[in-house]
Amino acid sequence: MSSTIPGLKRPGMSLLDWRREAMGYLFASPWLIGFLMFTIYPLAASLYYSLTRYDLLRPPVWTGLANYQEIFTTDTTFRLVMSNTLFWVGLSAPLGVISAFLMAFMLNTRIVARSLFRSIFFFPSIVPVVVTAMVWQFLLNVQYGAINASLQALRLPVIPFLSSPVWVKPSLILIQIWAQGTAMVIFLATLQDVPRSLYEAATVDGANEVQKLLNITIPMCSPVILFNLVMAFIAGFQYFTLPWLLTQGGPNRASEFIAVYLYRNAFLFLNMGKASALAWVLFVVIITFTFLLFKGSGRFVFYSGESS
Amino acid sequence: MVRKFNRRSFLRSAGLAAAGSVLAACAPAAVQPQVPSQAPSTQTAAPKEATPTQASSTQTAAPKEATPTIAPATSAEGIALQYWVAWSGDYVKAWDQMQKTDEYKEIMGNNVLTVKGSMYAEAFLPALAAGNPPDLGGNGFYYLDYMARGVLQPIDDLVAISKIVKKEDFIPGNWESSFYKGAQYGVPANECFERDALVYNSSMVEKAGLDPKTPPVTWAEVLDWHKKLTKFDSAGNLTQIGLDPYDSIGGSMNPIDGFFAGESWGFTYFDQATSKFDLDNDKMANIFDTYAEFYKVVGPDKMAGMRSVEGQGTWGGSYFAAVQAMVIDGYWHCQWTEQAKPEVAKVSVYTWAPVTEARRGVKMQYPGGHLICLFKDSKHHTEAFKVAEFLQTKSACDILFDLRGFLPARPAYLKTVDKYTFPGLDFFFNSLDEATEWEKMVPCVIADFVQNQFNTLGESVYRGNMDSKAAVAQMQKACTEEWQKTGLA
Numbered sequence: 001m002s003s004t005i006p007g008l009k010r011p012g013m014s015l016l017d018w019r020r021e022a023m024g025y026l027f028a029s030p031w032l033i034g035f036l037m038f039t040i041y042p043l044a045a046s047l048y049y050s051l052t053r054y055d056l057l058r059p060p061v062w063t064g065l066a067n068y069q070e071i072f073t074t075d076t077t078f079r080l081v082m083s084n085t086l087f088w089v090g091l092s093a094p095l096g097v098i099s100a101f102l103m104a105f106m107l108n109t110r111i112v113a114r115s116l117f118r119s120i121f122f123f124p125s126i127v128p129v130v131v132t133a134m135v136w137q138f139l140l141n142v143q144y145g146a147i148n149a150s151l152q153a154l155r156l157p158v159i160p161f162l163s164s165p166v167w168v169k170p171s172l173i174l175i176q177i178w179a180q181g182t183a184m185v186i187f188l189a190t191l192q193d194v195p196r197s198l199y200e201a202a203t204v205d206g207a208n209e210v211q212k213l214l215n216i217t218i219p220m221c222s223p224v225i226l227f228n229l230v231m232a233f234i235a236g237f238q239y240f241t242l243p244w245l246l247t248q249g250g251p252n253r254a255s256e257f258i259a260v261y262l263y264r265n266a267f268l269f270l271n272m273g274k275a276s277a278l279a280w281v282l283f284v285v286i287i288t289f290t291f292l293l294f295k296g297s298g299r300f301v302f303y304s305g306e307s308s
Numbered sequence: 309m310v311r312k313f314n315r316r317s318f319l320r321s322a323g324l325a326a327a328g329s330v331l332a333a334c335a336p337a338a339v340q341p342q343v344p345s346q347a348p349s350t351q352t353a354a355p356k357e358a359t360p361t362q363a364s365s366t367q368t369a370a371p372k373e374a375t376p377t378i379a380p381a382t383s384a385e386g387i388a389l390q391y392w393v394a395w396s397g398d399y400v401k402a403w404d405q406m407q408k409t410d411e412y413k414e415i416m417g418n419n420v421l422t423v424k425g426s427m428y429a430e431a432f433l434p435a436l437a438a439g440n441p442p443d444l445g446g447n448g449f450y451y452l453d454y455m456a457r458g459v460l461q462p463i464d465d466l467v468a469i470s471k472i473v474k475k476e477d478f479i480p481g482n483w484e485s486s487f488y489k490g491a492q493y494g495v496p497a498n499e500c501f502e503r504d505a506l507v508y509n510s511s512m513v514e515k516a517g518l519d520p521k522t523p524p525v526t527w528a529e530v531l532d533w534h535k536k537l538t539k540f541d542s543a544g545n546l547t548q549i550g551l552d553p554y555d556s557i558g559g560s561m562n563p564i565d566g567f568f569a570g571e572s573w574g575f576t577y578f579d580q581a582t583s584k585f586d587l588d589n590d591k592m593a594n595i596f597d598t599y600a601e602f603y604k605v606v607g608p609d610k611m612a613g614m615r616s617v618e619g620q621g622t623w624g625g626s627y628f629a630a631v632q633a634m635v636i637d638g639y640w641h642c643q644w645t646e647q648a649k650p651e652v653a654k655v656s657v658y659t660w661a662p663v664t665e666a667r668r669g670v671k672m673q674y675p676g677g678h679l680i681c682l683f684k685d686s687k688h689h690t691e692a693f694k695v696a697e698f699l700q701t702k703s704a705c706d707i708l709f710d711l712r713g714f715l716p717a718r719p720a721y722l723k724t725v726d727k728y729t730f731p732g733l734d735f736f737f738n739s740l741d742e743a744t745e746w747e748k749m750v751p752c753v754i755a756d757f758v759q760n761q762f763n764t765l766g767e768s769v770y771r772g773n774m775d776s777k778a779a780v781a782q783m784q785k786a787c788t789e790e791w792q793k794t795g796l797a
Contacts, residue, residue: 157545
């Protein structure tokens with residue numbers, strides 16, 4: 001046992017070795033303390049609260065698996081929000097990655113003012129979410145939005161982007177695609193790392209641009225595509241700020257995602273126990289999706305350092 | 309041997325210093341020495357009162373606004389007090405003015421009060437969970453919810469010795485709203501006056517060919533006005549609506565503003581004595597159906613789109629913007645309209661809120677409003693209570709009325725207010741005497757959940773996704789189960 005306790009002197013360990021090890025842990029201690037306090041402790045606390053009835057105002061009361069039981073058996077709202085979330089993740093993540101890749105691909109070509117365009121395309125991802133919400137609320141607004149005002153001027157019926165259960169998720173996907181600057185920059189860096197010799201060899205073999213894209217560019221970028229897809233999935237499952245600001249989960253709960261439902265339970269319904277349980281369910285779902293994605297990635301991800 | 313202070317030594321020392329700083333920061337704060345609290349006032353306990361009647365013309369017998377005798381502050385150093393509210397903007401600015409008044413200085417002494425606005429449940433809950441709440445709170449949470457869960461400080465003893473906070477000086481309904489199971493947890497303050505009026509833009513009404521001097525009385529009549537006042541352009545786009553019944557007070561289902569629809573239909577949805585919900589009934593189903601009729605005229609997506617316009621999604625915002633001809637709202641609407649759009653305020657008419665045909669002739673009113681509460685875990689209850697006392701003074705009430713249009717639940721003060729200050733305010737003052745039915749607060753302690761159910765299921769009904777009978781059955785089941793889960797049932 002003593003051999004596994006960090007910092008403790010083990011048999012055969014010289015004083016100098018021990019001092020070096022202890023010094024290492026000492027230098028890492030600020031991060032370690034922060035990790036324990038702000039990551040591990042809240043994780044453990046939320047796991048405990050998920051097994052209790054807790055409203056933040058009274059001490060938690062142990063209820064065992066009652067919250068989980070309710071979520072998976074009687075809570076019809078959970079099924080609705082889960083299906084909303086799966087729809088959202090299933091569409092927004094791949095579409096976001098595809099749009100980021102296409103933007104990076106176009107910005108990797110030799111065009112005039114390329115740097116300017118790169119900045120313009122990257123800019124939306126650094127705009128604060130609240131500002132994004134206000135901008136898009138203005139653009140998509142059914143009465144005075146730029147798009148619908150043009151339609152009204154042409155005596156055409158307006159499109160209820162954010163006020164129709166049918167249109168609200170596609171509208172949110174549109175906003176999501178607009179803000180793919182970070183993924184685009186990562187793709188841009190990857191595209192620039194693709195060896196030119198491969199393209200030259202393909203040209204010699206008579207490949208056209210589309211064939212080069214499908215057989216060289218995409219396979220060489222596949223690890224980064226996987227990375228961005230995984231990050232998009234994780235972010236998609238935790239999607240909260242924009243739907244809360246724009247629609248509050250409406251209309252008709254069409255944009256009520258699991259994070260929105262979790263927030264509502266925690267702070268409005270005074271049901272932190274159930275909210276914690278929802279958080280852990282979400283964690284398991286995300287871990288499962290990520291695992292399945294990595295498991296299935298072997299078929300389409302090419303790592304250039306691997307032996308064939 | 310002389311030890312050299314080399315790079316290794318420097319790094320070692322710096323690392324130790326950083327680790328030590330982190331550990332020191334994690335240590336609990338040293339307890340501040342208590343400054344002596346203000347000398348208790350030499351006030352006698354208030355005499356017991358007879359059971360009051362609802363606010364009525366007996367207000368004329370109410371005592372004049374007496375000049376309170378306040379014990380002077382004795383502490384050399386004041387106590388820092390924190391007061392959190394959800395209101396922001398003008399309300400917080402009002403405190404800048406209030407803190408300069410003589411009454412404030414007399415009551416508060418050297419105590420320093422910090423008023424923080426925009427503080428909602430998301431701020432209160434973590435502070436309470438951490439055992440570090442502000443000294444006072446108002447708005448930002450449902451008072452009954454917190455009373456029932458034992459986080460508010462009972463103030464019966466402080467009220468008993470207070471010369472300013474006296475039961476007979478308040479509108480009875482408001483005074484009663486500060487009690488939960490026999491104990492008092494707050495003092496009506498800031499904003500507590502009437503909630504129920506049908507407001508309409510007489511200019512829009514006239515243009516629609518209706519008589520602004522003959523307002524609708526029943527829901528059927530309001531619906532008829534709504535159909536004539538809702539307008540579309542040639543492409544079918546919505547340009548004006550009559551009434552959104554879920555807007556403002558019309559859609560409220562909380563103890564502060566009342567369950568307007570229940571008051572209008574004449575039933576209470578929760579009985580504290582039996583601890584049971586009564587939502588699965590014909591009246592509740594009729595509420596959903598009647599409200600849905602208004603949405604069918606407009607179109608649910610178009611109504612939601614109107615609501616999503618910046619400013620118009622806020623409380624009564626569509627009315628100020630003159631795209632909505634009618635609204636059901638409270639007395640504050642008078643000042644808010646005057647401030648937002650004086651031209652709309654000039655043509656606004658205030659009348660009795662609509663009722664069902666079976667209740668034609670009932671003139672209902674709800675004495676809702678806010679409290680100022682102390683938290684159990686805060687340290688300076690006696691000093692904090694003085695803020696509640698200060699808010700009852702004429703100077704505080706005058707400033708809040710001027711800047712926010714807020715009125716207190718104090719009949720003696722109301723007599724000093726010019727009821728014609730804002731267009732329509734006289735309706736609310738006159739209703740003190742003219743109302744035939746005074747509604748009571750529904751003591752439901754899961755207010756947010758019930759409100760959410762009302763909005764969600766109401767939307768399912770008006771979008772045609774659910775029958776109203778199924779909706780009320782589901783609402784009854786969901787609210788009952790949620791109530792059982794709280795452990796308070």
